[in-house]
Amino acid sequence: MEAIVHAFCIYVFLLVLLRIAGKRTLGEMTSFDFVLVLIIAETTQQALIGDDFSLTGAMLLIGTLIGLDIALSLLKRKWPRVDRLVEGVPMVIVEHGRPLWDRMYKARVDESDVLSAARELQGLRNLDEIEYAVLERSGSISILPKRR
Amino acid sequence: MAAPTRRSELEISEDMTFQRRSWLVERAAWILLGAILVAALLGVFGGGGPAASTDRVSEDGNLSMQYDRFSRIEAPTRLRVVVTPPVEAGTTLRLWLAREYVEALEIESILPEPSRVEAASDRYVFEFPLTAAGETSTILFRVEPREAWHVEGRLGIDGGSELRFDQFVYP
Numbered sequence: 001m002e003a004i005v006h007a008f009c010i011y012v013f014l015l016v017l018l019r020i021a022g023k024r025t026l027g028e029m030t031s032f033d034f035v036l037v038l039i040i041a042e043t044t045q046q047a048l049i050g051d052d053f054s055l056t057g058a059m060l061l062i063g064t065l066i067g068l069d070i071a072l073s074l075l076k077r078k079w080p081r082v083d084r085l086v087e088g089v090p091m092v093i094v095e096h097g098r099p100l101w102d103r104m105y106k107a108r109v110d111e112s113d114v115l116s117a118a119r120e121l122q123g124l125r126n127l128d129e130i131e132y133a134v135l136e137r138s139g140s141i142s143i144l145p146k147r148r
Numbered sequence: 149m150a151a152p153t154r155r156s157e158l159e160i161s162e163d164m165t166f167q168r169r170s171w172l173v174e175r176a177a178w179i180l181l182g183a184i185l186v187a188a189l190l191g192v193f194g195g196g197g198p199a200a201s202t203d204r205v206s207e208d209g210n211l212s213m214q215y216d217r218f219s220r221i222e223a224p225t226r227l228r229v230v231v232t233p234p235v236e237a238g239t240t241l242r243l244w245l246a247r248e249y250v251e252a253l254e255i256e257s258i259l260p261e262p263s264r265v266e267a268a269s270d271r272y273v274f275e276f277p278l279t280a281a282g283e284t285s286t287i288l289f290r291v292e293p294r295e296a297w298h299v300e301g302r303l304g305i306d307g308g309s310e311l312r313f314d315q316f317v318y319p
Binding site for chain 2: 005052056060067070
């Protein structure tokens with residue numbers, strides 16, 4: 001029982017924490033973000049396992065986490081509001097080659113992020129060649145080039 | 149590999165019959181997983197919970213115990229023994245545990261500490277000092293199971309009542 005309650009608490013806590021940290025925090029992982037993920041995993045492990053080293057305990061813990069993930073995906077399908085709350089919404093940050101600065105400032109995305117995505121995804125050279133840049137729900141930037 | 153039936157311009161080995169079957173299995177497995185988790189919340193797989201712990205009382209009511217019916221290997225569990233020793237036994241309580249049971253687990257601590265432990269051929273006798281004769285006292289054994297599956301335990305007051313109990317230890 002304890003393990004399941006602990007897993008539930010950790011799951012909800014991480015869900016809320018990563019949501020309020022903003023999309024950019026883990027959406028585009030830098031090497032430091034990667035280290036951060038490892039540290040989070042290591043810290044969480046103590047609270048989840050405690051002094052139960054049994055096979056049954058481990059299986060139940062994994063089952064709980066996967067089960068919560070399935071349950072959340074079903075909730076998101078049933079209620080779009082839950083989906084919006086958990087995943088956020090996509091946002092246009094460049095329109096017809098013109099950056100929307102206030103949005104980018106709030107979302108902590110700058111021009112170089114957009115340009116790097118434009119180069120990587122579409123091979124574009126500058127902002128003028130971008131029709132739309134969208135900050136997706138996953139935290140990545142997608143680029144739609146202007147029609148030639 | 150099943151030959152692509154529709155969308156022949158795509159080089160894809162789509163097989164919707166197989167896909168539908170795997171969805172069916174998937175949904176059934178979700179229900180099973182949910183049922184297992186509910187059972188685990190109740191304590192059927194050990195680790196605490198309403199179904200995990202239970203108690204036993206001897207016929208004369210002098211000896212009772214609370215223990216985990218379901219526990220997990222190498223995860224701490226507890227035996228709570230409440231005894232009212234007969235007055236003629238004086239101010240020492242002699243409580244015994246079957247040797248086979250003690251060998252199946254590791255006793256991490258006993259509260260209060262026994263003043264003496266004797267080894268008989270089939271049992272270990274723990275001697276506890278009491279403050280007054282005939283008084284009810286509670287002995288706590290903090291143990292960790294070392295053998296999985298079914299473990300049968302026996303404990304009792306030396307020369308008095310005896311309790312048998314079964315524990316299921318998950319690996």
